[in-house]
Amino acid sequence: MAENQPLQKPKPLHRIFTAIPERYDLINHVITLGMDTGWRKQAALACLTSRPQRILDICCGTGDLAIAIARLADYNPEITGVDYSQPMLDKAAEKAGKLAEGKNIKFVNSEIAQLPFPDGWFDCVGISFAFRNLTYKNPLVQEHLDEVLRVLRPGGKYVIVESSQPKSALMRMLDHLYLRLWVFPSGLLISGNKAAYKYLVESAEHFFSAEEAQEFLIKAGFKQAAYKRLFFGAAAVYVAIK
């Protein structure tokens, strides 16, 4: 880990996520027809089953996965959210401030390809709706995977919730129509950010199926990877073990 050296490579997508508007959470709820909260909850529960003590939410955005984990935990894990967009982190900190007293949660500004944490530090790394951002046509894909593996302890879990591809051809076609006819126009209308929602639709349409993502995680160096499809396979939760 080169903790104190600036990352020399460009930061893919950074401009899109720093320009993201005030209404980011609202847009997520609208474009997923309110299902994003339940999907994140499934990832939070998958994370908590082994009662991890140190948990990292990468690409935490406005903190929804980290906050869901903090709310659902019946013990007091140490939760860290990390993202490279300061406006997102500011929102996350504001929301976490409303959590019950005594929750152990903090937010750190960092590029995922260069995480400021020691080797093997975390029992669980979670990511909600950003695995696609870190992998799809991303020139730093290898660095992102290597960093997740580095900061996880052996036996630690990488929990991912991400859009996927429905298995049946009909559902897949309907899913892609929904991306074009609902996600793109409603995201554009509420945010005014055409590039962000054009990218979302294009990347979601071409992203991994659950089986492909599972194979990708194993090739990346995880010992095991399992998945559970959500909503006819439009999304999936993955648990990969280091």
Ligand SMILES: C[S@@+](CC[C@H](N)C(=O)[O-])C[C@H]1O[C@@H](n2cnc3c(N)ncnc32)[C@H](O)[C@@H]1O
């Ligand atoms: C689609 S949002 C998802 C946010 C949140 N996890 C959620 O469930 O809503 C993607 C987030 O990943 C962050 N991000 C993307 N690439 C990143 C990178 N290479 N390093 C750090 N953060 C990154 C963006 O700033 C953004 O906040």
